[in-house]
Amino acid sequence: MLQALEGSQAVAQAVALCRPQVIAAYPITPQTHIVENISKLVADGKLQCEFVSVESEFSAASLVLGAAIAGSRAYTATSSQGLLLMAEVLFNIAGLRVPMVMTCANRAISSPLSIWNDQQDSMSMRDCGWIQLHCADNQEAVDTTIQAYLIAERTELPVMVCMDGFTLTHTLETIDIPTSKQVDSYLPPYQFSRTLDPRNPITLGTCVAPEFYSEARHSQHQALLKAQAEIVAVDQEWLALTGRQMGGLLTVEGPAEAKVAILSIGSVIGTLRAALEEIPPPQPVKLIKLRAYRPFPMDALKVACEGLEEVIVLERAISPGLGGIVGLEVLAALSELPNPPRVHNFAAGLGGRDIPLTILPRLLSALNNEETASRRFSVIDVELAKLPMEDR
Amino acid sequence: MIEIRIHGRGGQGNVVAAYLIAMAAFEEGRYGQAFPNFGAERRGAPVMAFVRIADKPIQQRNQVLAPAFLIVQDQALLQIPGVTDGLLANGKILVNSNLTSAVISAQLRKEVIAIPAANLAKQVLGRPMPNTALLAAFFSLTGLLSLESLAKVLKHRFKDAVLEKNLQLIEQAAQQIQAGLWQRSNSNSTNQEEAVHATST
Incomplete structure (x- = not known):
């Protein structure tokens, strides 16, 4: 009911x-x-x-x-x-x-x-x-x-x-x-x-x-x-x-022709969905909701990402000294594809920081930013001005 | 979708107020989403809660940054930087205060309705809990949701004497304001804009 x-x-x-x-x-x-x-x-x-x-x-x-x-x-x-x-x-x-x-x-x-x-x-x-x-x-x-x-x-x-x-x-x-x-x-x-x-x-x-x-x-x-x-x-x-299904291991939403996908996990998926409607991106974008984190669905992920050129992984945790956790696993899974997409990895919303709808354009613009695109991982919503110079 | 932000102090029933609005939306066959922004969970500390009302399932879960309405349970909070941030250009503020609406509207240069919700509650409930009185005023001012739905969700939440007194309180609180004053706020603001335009030309 x-x-x-x-x-x-x-x-x-x-x-x-x-x-x-x-x-x-x-x-x-x-x-x-x-x-x-x-x-x-x-x-x-x-x-x-x-x-x-x-x-x-x-x-x-x-x-x-x-x-x-x-x-x-x-x-x-x-x-x-x-x-x-x-x-x-x-x-x-x-x-x-x-x-x-x-x-x-x-x-x-x-x-x-x-x-x-x-x-x-x-x-x-x-x-x-x-x-x-x-x-x-x-x-x-x-x-x-x-x-x-x-x-x-x-x-x-x-x-x-x-x-x-x-x-x-x-x-x-x-x-x-x-x-x-x-x-x-x-x-x-x-x-x-x-x-x-x-x-x-x-x-x-x-x-x-x-x-x-x-x-x-x-x-x-x-x-x-x-x-x-x-x-x-x-x-x-x-x-x-x-009559309801929760998406098995993972689900893919969005236009079939999209070359870009954002993969995430947990409740931020809803915010990303709303953002795709409210702030329509210039290019078609798919949304991949990872439901099963363990077992990690390597094969399902490869199928989901076939034909994509860019995969942005947005996660809510860090492995200090390495970077993203989910991102690296996605990168490993997709490396088995004949033409693997580029994987961009960001963390956001750590320790309760609000993730606003504007996260979407921010993630997408990172694709065209040479500095962030070349970096494997970053905390996308960090405010560096709050940190001493040596920690930035 | 309509977005509302509630400001209050820990212990004033801010989260309950947010939940009651979303529950009333559900009673009327709409979708409601309500959640708190917990800071330090201390009695008296400034806290916020957020509400969204829509005709279809609500996807986003970010904080309400650009509310159409603010419900402020303690007038002193209006002096804290950030409380009125993001309020839409034609947004409105409902505040628990013993001052008149005109005085606070002039102070903030925004459309404000003030009602002595805590005083009313003290008389009726015996405790200065402003939340349900403010909700009654809010429902009546905006016509967004009916007072019947508010009574219905109060019945889900409370019982016995507390319920009876709250039902009495919301009836009294609703009489404090002009029902429907904030209804069709968009067309009102358009009229105002036209009026301003007419004077300037």
């Missing part, structure tokens, strides 16, 4: 529709409203679930790991420093191939301390072995949360649903919340092939000697790669059920 809801409230409802059995979380801005809303559903008796208030994110992650292995559908949510505090457990959850879903309300990382939105937190957990799906709006956050459980349980991999903190979590907008009947028909009850059972004891997470460690890592990598097909399939099934 269509409702006007705050993003966090809507995600809480989506989680409840998935009938989780164990939830553990620790509050952190801008994620707090999600678990607050869920705990209210539990307290009001609208959600039958064990809700555990823990003393840290490390415990939250550890608790849901145990719960999922013991046979419960589990959920947690966090942001920023909270995600970093979970880091060790996140690798364990993924390495043990335990299905579960977490929402990451994307936020900058200290230091300097910033409570505001960028995507440094989930990007820094890029290699932990979780599937990472990014949402462009709150409808996607709701639908992706539900899809995430199906993906997780079919692939036996954990899924992180990334949504921009504040920009999505604190925005009230029109959101279609599916019915419990729809979700029940879509998502079967939780089943985990290696559920701990005292009648049939097994050991999980044991020490693996060099004879088998490489094989364990290889098979984990293969599992993530194979998950691409499941991410697409699950979205198709959602389309058949609700």
Whole structure:
């Protein structure tokens, strides 16, 4: 049913529709409203679930790991420093191939301390072995949360649903919340092939000697790669059920003849869409919305970028000492094309800096600017005048 | 699309006000988007919230830089640099103040309507919360959304005595201003421009 809801409230409802059995979380801005809303559903008796208030994110992650292995559908949510505090457990959850879903309300990382939105937190957990799906709006956050459980349980991999903190979590907008009947028909009850059972004891997470460690890592990598097909399939099934689709691994919008594309991730996609309408560029421009960040859709990306001459990657995080993170991965994927497009890489909107519609002409003009075009990466909205000369 | 910016102080229900407008838009079958700009989250600190209303889904998520309307919950904020920045040429300001509209309009050289929203709220609610009174005045002045829709969304948000008193408050607040004064603001401003043109020729 269509409702006007705050993003966090809507995600809480989506989680409840998935009938989780164990939830553990620790509050952190801008994620707090999600678990607050869920705990209210539990307290009001609208959600039958064990809700555990823990003393840290490390415990939250550890608790849901145990719960999922013991046979419960589990959920947690966090942001920023909270995600970093979970880091060790996140690798364990993924390495043990335990299905579960977490929402990451994307936020900058200290230091300097910033409570505001960028995507440094989930990007820094890029290699932990979780599937990472990014949402462009709150409808996607709701639908992706539900899809995430199906993906997780079919692939036996954990899924992180990334949504921009504040920009999505604190925005009230029109959101279609599916019915419990729809979700029940879509998502079967939780089943985990290696559920701990005292009648049939097994050991999980044991020490693996060099004879088998490489094989364990290889098979984990293969599992993530194979998950691409499941991410697409699950979205198709959602389309058949609700008439909505979230764009599988990635989506391409805009005129077929365009030679220029802007690729981005998360809620800035909407701002770019509006900018293309409000400030029509001189040349046709495509928009590529990257939804699956892990697994990274190398093949889908090559298909999406075939025939393009310029690809501008706009991202919300930095790898200091290197530059862009997504940008470099796009560059690597496209280098396999016979005529690879030039890849231009920019970061913007770090630590909550507003990204206005004028970002569009700014990105496009960078193509014709020899200085920026020759540089691999820059923070496009940096105000250098604020910095001492030696830091510019 | 209509863009609105709300300025207030932490604790004055700025985000709630923004959400209520967007919820009322939804009640009337339109699209609403509302979000805060959190600064330091302290009671009393200047804060902003943004609202967009449109007839189709709203794509952009940037801050409202060029609002058609400002709703200002504390008159003192009008003295802070930046608060009126970007207001459209024919943009209008609704402010909670005990001063008259004429005085503040003259100070700012902009079209301002002032209502003593906090005072009214203190009388009716027992607390000087200006937000719902200002919304009632705003809905009535602009005719953008109806007072019935405001009452409806208040019913979603509040209950019991708080709801009853707020419903009473919005009725009283709406009587403080001339309903529809800011309606069809575009045609009004065109008339004004024509009048100016006529005098200069």
